[in-house]
Amino acid sequence: MTELNPSPRMRARYTPEQLTFLRKHLPEYERRNTTFKRGEAKKYAHETALEYIVEFGLPGELQGSEEAESRLKEAMYNWYKNTTKRTRRKAEDEFLSAFRATPQVQSYEVATVCAPIAGPSTQVITMDISSDSMAISQATPLSTGAVNGTTETPQLSNASVTSPITISLSDAFKSDITDAATLSTCMQAHARARGGPTPLSGVIDTLFEAIHQQTRNRANPVEYITIDTNAEPCYVLLQRFKDACALFPVTVMHAGLSGPAAATKALEMKLRKTAVWTPTVSVVASGHKKDGADSMADELARINVDRRRRGEFMVDSFIHSAAVELLLLTREGRWFSESTARDAMWESDESEWLAGAIILRGFIRCKSLENPKKLEYERWLRAYEARWREFRDEHRQAMMAEILMGAKQDIVAG
DSSP: OOOOOOOOOOOOOOOHHHHHHHTTHHHHHEEEEESSSTTTTHHHHHHHHHHHHHHHHHOOGTTTTTTHHHHHHHHHHHHHHHHHHHHHHHHHHHHHHHHHHHHTTOOOEOOOOOOOSSOOOOOEEEEEEETTTEEEEEESSSEEEEEEEEEEOOOOOOEEEEEEEEEHHHHHHHHHHHHHHHHHHHHHHHHHHOOSSTTTHHHHHHHHHHHHHHTTTOOOOOHHHHHGGGSSSHHHHHHHHHHTTTTTTTTTTTTTTHHHHHHHHHHHHHHHHHHHHHOOOOOOHOOOEEEEEEEEHHHHHHHHHHHHHHHHHHHHHHHHHHHHTTSSSOOOHHHHHHHHHGGGGSSSSHHHHHHHHHHEEEESSSSSOHHHHHHHHHHHHHHHHHTTTTTTOOOHHHHHHHHHHHHHHHHHOO
């Protein structure tokens, strides 16, 4: 009796119907392959193998084998794994070939499909690398309208009227009419223009700057933290970022990760940087000796810079809190954020106390809050409440009071 080959690899040729079945499940495999949970993609490939058996049966060389099902599962997993690698390698080679062929490129087209705004139209988006902006051209037919109450038939013509509109990536984040697909394409183009092992860093910096621009003109920061969360720039822009990143293909890479996981990694790297407060060093503390007038002017300049940086630090904390609440972070990222909220109360600067309380409120406002965590967060809130009495700045003390009262209400409501 001839023994079957014990190797799980199968060299059988698939029929067109079988290839259609395999390719139908390929996008879901790629999505699970980019998640931080190990083994999700392989598990999905094994589940697909069971559906394959139900629809097509076992291959001829595996019939009669005791390990037929396990061998088919491994063969299916190898097919998905190798196909994903070939697709990614092909996309990278095409991009590198196009980039080397045009070393002096100033602009290139990054998207050709957008939802029409009014009437039949087509939008073309072009990003200018030198100015970090995109040009959106909307093409409309030459004549559509009504004459004496009757609809005029559009005339066929090879020409079209275009009206170019230039928009930056920051404006794309802030625009209410930018859909997720268009924003995702713009972010990918921005990352390709930047290059390097961490190409999404520029995208994250632009996202933070867009949020800062929309919160910078608020006269009273206390009003900012008490308005409806759905209207806050942090939540609105981060939700747009989340929806756009879900459409990332596996060719988008950042710090060794691909697809949507690359965007999550880039965001977490930025949050780690902005979670640490570093005060501006004064002239006296730096050891430089200057005249009295110069020293006073420098110290006043340092105070003004420090005041502005503290305001930016608070906005970064609101972004951090919103990322926690919108479930944008991985398990490791949530652990870092939780340790920041837990340890910030023991720092020496009151700005860090306030930032820690803001991040803690993000955890409290998450939909699922287990009872052990609820008791732990209540203990942290009492510690922050004790810190509230030690604030020297009345403005930050008022913000802290708003945060603590809101967090307590959220715990009771949760």
